[in-house]
Amino acid sequence: MKIEVLFSEVCNLYGDLANVRYLKACCPQLTIVETDLHTKPRFLSEDIGLVFMGSTTEQGLALATEALMPWREEIAAKIDAGQRFLAVGNAVDMLTEGIRSDSGLAITGLGLVPGQAEYRMMQRHNSFFLGTFEDMEIVGFKSLFGHIHGAGEAAEWFHAVRGVGRDGATAAEGFRRGGLMATSLIGPLLILNPPLTKWLLREMGLDDTLAFEDAAMDSYRKRVAEFHEESRGWKY
Amino acid sequence: MGKARFLLALWAAKLSIPALKITRHNGTDFPGALALKLCPDFLRYVPRPPKMIAVTGTNGKTTVANMLEDILERRGHRLLTNRAGSNISSGVSTAFIYGSNLLGRTKCDMAVLEIDERSAPRIYPYVKPDYIVVTNLFRDSIMRNAHPGYIADILTANFPRESKLILNADDLISATVAPENDRVYFAIGPMEGDVQECENLLNDMRICPRCAGKLRYDYRRYHHIGHAVCESCGFASPAADYFAHDVDVAGGTMALTEAGQEHEYRLISDGVHNIYNMVTVIATLRELGLTHEEIREGFDHTAILSTRLSRETVGGVDIIMQMSKDKNALACSRNFDAIRHTAGDKELLVMMNCMGVAKNWSENPSWMYDTDFEFLNRDDVVQLVCAGPRARDYKLRLLLAGIPEEKITVEEDEFRAAERLQRKPGHQIYILYGVDGMPLAFRVKAHLKNLLEKGGGAA
Numbered sequence: 073m074k075i076e077v078l079f080s081e082v083c084n085l086y087g088d089l090a091n092v093r094y095l096k097a098c099c100p101q102l103t104i105v106e107t108d109l110h111t112k113p114r115f116l117s118e119d120i121g122l123v124f125m126g127s128t129t130e131q132g133l134a135l136a137t138e139a140l141m142p143w144r145e146e147i148a149a150k151i152d153a154g155q156r157f158l159a160v161g162n163a164v165d166m167l168t169e170g171i172r173s174d175s176g177l178a179i180t181g182l183g184l185v186p187g188q189a190e191y192r193m194m195q196r197h198n199s200f201f202l203g204t205f206e207d208m209e210i211v212g213f214k215s216l217f218g219h220i221h222g223a224g225e226a227a228e229w230f231h232a233v234r235g236v237g238r239d240g241a242t243a244a245e246g247f248r249r250g251g252l253m254a255t256s257l258i259g260p261l262l263i264l265n266p267p268l269t270k271w272l273l274r275e276m277g278l279d280d281t282l283a284f285e286d287a288a289m290d291s292y293r294k295r296v297a298e299f300h301e302e303s304r305g306w307k308y
Numbered sequence: 309m310g311k312a313r314f315l316l317a318l319w320a321a322k323l324s325i326p327a328l329k330i331t332r333h334n335g336t337d338f339p340g341a342l343a344l345k346l347c348p349d350f351l352r353y354v355p356r357p358p359k360m361i362a363v364t365g366t367n368g369k370t371t372v373a374n375m376l377e378d379i380l381e382r383r384g385h386r387l388l389t390n391r392a393g394s395n396i397s398s399g400v401s402t403a404f405i406y407g408s409n410l411l412g413r414t415k416c417d418m419a420v421l422e423i424d425e426r427s428a429p430r431i432y433p434y435v436k437p438d439y440i441v442v443t444n445l446f447r448d449s450i451m452r453n454a455h456p457g458y459i460a461d462i463l464t465a466n467f468p469r470e471s472k473l474i475l476n477a478d479d480l481i482s483a484t485v486a487p488e489n490d491r492v493y494f495a496i497g498p499m500e501g502d503v504q505e506c507e508n509l510l511n512d513m514r515i516c517p518r519c520a521g522k523l524r525y526d527y528r529r530y531h532h533i534g535h536a537v538c539e540s541c542g543f544a545s546p547a548a549d550y551f552a553h554d555v556d557v558a559g560g561t562m563a564l565t566e567a568g569q570e571h572e573y574r575l576i577s578d579g580v581h582n583i584y585n586m587v588t589v590i591a592t593l594r595e596l597g598l599t600h601e602e603i604r605e606g607f608d609h610t611a612i613l614s615t616r617l618s619r620e621t622v623g624g625v626d627i628i629m630q631m632s633k634d635k636n637a638l639a640c641s642r643n644f645d646a647i648r649h650t651a652g653d654k655e656l657l658v659m660m661n662c663m664g665v666a667k668n669w670s671e672n673p674s675w676m677y678d679t680d681f682e683f684l685n686r687d688d689v690v691q692l693v694c695a696g697p698r699a700r701d702y703k704l705r706l707l708l709a710g711i712p713e714e715k716i717t718v719e720e721d722e723f724r725a726a727e728r729l730q731r732k733p734g735h736q737i738y739i740l741y742g743v744d745g746m747p748l749a750f751r752v753k754a755h756l757k758n759l760l761e762k763g764g765g766a767a
Contacts, residue, residue: 081514081522085455087637087677090708097708109520129457135520175461193458194429198451200670213672215450258450259674263704284707291700298670308451308669 073121088126097283127161152250161258165189185247187223198308201235202299212257317347340401351434354404355414365443373422379606388416397430428466436468445482446638494591495548502527550591623760624733634742637678644683660742661696681709695725
């Protein structure tokens with residue numbers, strides 16, 4: 073089975089790519105393929121178990137959105153048909169209707185999910201996130217220039233217990249649409265959340281034994297306990 | 309009204325200085341912070357020395373500013389500097405307060421100011437340096453600095469148009485800031501140990517800034533530092549006006565070519581980052597009109613302070629205190645690179661925890677996954693003891709770096725962690741600590757010394 077990493081030349085911030093390295097450590101038989109900005113995404117014409125796209129710069133947002141735009145309809149059809157596609161950090165913003173910033177940045181998004189990302193470039197949002205998904209507790213971090221507004225009742229991925237959801241105020245975090253799993257949480261999401269990684273591996277039809285499972289669970293349990301402590305503020 | 313307000317703020321700030329001395333609070337930014345509170349555009353009115361140099365960039369700005377100050381002061385300049393304070397607007401304001409008399413006139417003939425990149429919007433609208441030196445731009449704090457392109461955009465938006473830029477041609481991120489400004493470049497030609505393919509997880513200049521084509525590196529020093537060429541459009545790293553080459557680290561010499569003329573220099577450090585700092589200083593001083601002979605003479609009386617690394621031998625064990633800036637993948641990766649290139653068996657006490665957030669928030673470990681912990685996966689790194697609030701995260705990261713589990717110990721308490729070190733004679737023990745963990749790290753070192761003086765390894 074293949075994992076396709078989209079645009080690693082620009083979508084490579086905040087340790088996001090470690091999620092893919094961790095999946096490979098869990099399942100050495102996985103093949104990682106990288107697709108650059110000048111190449112049609114492979115998952116549109118090949119059997120790909122998971123597509124991954126991580127956080128990027130403002131220039132990267134423009135380049136990656138431009139690279140995907142010609143395939144917008146095909147991508148929508150694929151994810152609706154169940155193609156697993158994991159987008160983290162501001163990669164999610166590319167999937168919305170657009171991105172606007174107070175610095176003048178204006179990017180038309182792919183419109184795969186509703187809402188628009190609005191950035192304030194000198195007011196970075198930093199917070200931790202404690203939420204739920206199915207019977208799991210999810211932990212993570214946000215370090216963003218802004219949130220996604222106007223997404224209404226669109227299906228969430230996680231539900232915030234502490235911290236903020238996709239619009240910076242309410243509990244709905246991220247999006248689900250068909251096989252799309254999208255969250256604004258940054259960094260090594262799968263490493264920080266071994267139960268979620270097990271779920272994902274099962275979704276992919278793979279054995280859900282994790283690499284370094286004891287160490288990962290040990291770290292996860294400590295973080296979950298910390299995030300429950302009311303003495304800790306979720307906002308940095 | 310503005311000028312009257314400024315003078316009131318200046319006098320109030322001046323009055324605070326003796327009070328701070330009496331209460332032994334010298335070296336703080338209080339005078340500048342007070343002045344900015346009383347007069348938010350205080351920097352608009354401060355009297356300026358006739359010549360001003362700003363030094364900014366992710367790494368090396370303190371070292372470069374200090375070397376410039378040392379050399380220029382020796383040449384008799386009356387300098388205005390923020391060496392004793394911070395590099396944000398309150399620290400810069402404090403420097404101008406010290407450099408002014410009560411009538412609001414400058415006492416100095418030149419300013420050398422280290423300026424934090426994120427503070428650019430609060431400083432450059434008012435303070436317009438003749439020269440701005442940008443050492444380099446790398447990833448720094450995820451929470452504050454996001455990514456180097458973001459910082460480059462801030463600098464481009466805020467550098468005064470009239471400032472001449474002194475830029476690092478080997479760093480395509482900082483080399484392309486403020487394209488409208490007049491500029492000169494410095495660079496270091498191929499060196500022993502250079503590579504072509506990136507060995508680091510952080511590699512922030514993979515595509516051409518002009519056409520987004522793939523960049524090929526003729527030589528790469530580390531991360532995105534090196535000489536790049538676009539395979540699609542031919543764009544390349546700029547040619548250097550001040551080009552260091554034939555760097556002989558063992559012999560302690562290098563050559564520097566300017567306008568076709570070659571000049572010999574004696575290295576004042578064997579670290580590549582400090583050779584860059586030295587070339588940066590040469591370029592700046594040449595722009596200020598010093599001759600190469602005068603610059604060489606200046607370096608003869610200049611030392612680079614080594615505050616981030618110290619070494620002491622106790623009971624046959626070398627204890628190395630290595631500040632590894634927490635939450636900073638670049639800083640830690642550079643340190644790990646130095647460790648892998650140091651001969652001998654090493655025991656590592658990994659405690660780069662951010663203590664400031666340990667109780668009230670929770671450190672975001674994302675930076676660990678941009679950091680080259682893989683460099684520590686070596687036979688001569690014989691033990692890694694993970695300590696502090698993020699000890700478990702470190703263990704997981706080390707395992708993912710391929711380090712055998714039997715080499716890794718988790719002990720949250722930093723003092724007990726020191727006791728778990730093997731402490732074998734002949735080994736080097738690195739204590740890797742973060743910025744705000746320094747006091748704790750030195751207490752742990754004292755405990756470790758005590759253990760070593762008593763003799764015997766870990767139980």
